[in-house]
Amino acid sequence: MSASSTYYRQPVTRCVTVLTPLMKHLNTSTLALVMFFALAFLGASHGKDPETGASAPPQATKAEVVIDNFNFSPKTSAVPVGATVRWINHDSVPHLIMSADNQFQKSPVLKAGQSFSLTFGSAGSYAYFCSIHPRMTGQIIVK
């Protein structure tokens, strides 16, 4: 019994003898400094994309509208201010994005597979349609 207890006590004693001189040198301000750097390091590495190293956006700033079968999908997109909306034509015929009330520059003619991107810098409701097929309508709500 006594032999086994001595055996288990030994590593604990060794650990304390190593830590005690260290603890004497560490005062509160040193600890605070160490904590500061540890937190700064954690803060810097947190929230970064592991692939690119760029900061992760706080919210989705990109949206996509697919043009297919003479329809915009989704028909209405809600995006935050500053978001970029990309229309991509999956139809075999050309389409053209045009603001219903002239709030933004119209796109060039989008042939099959082509896309058009627009960044919305201010809040509002942006109705649009296809100038080639005016029955095709959609809306971007920026808030």
Ligand SMILES: [Cu+2]
């Ligand atoms: Cu069209």
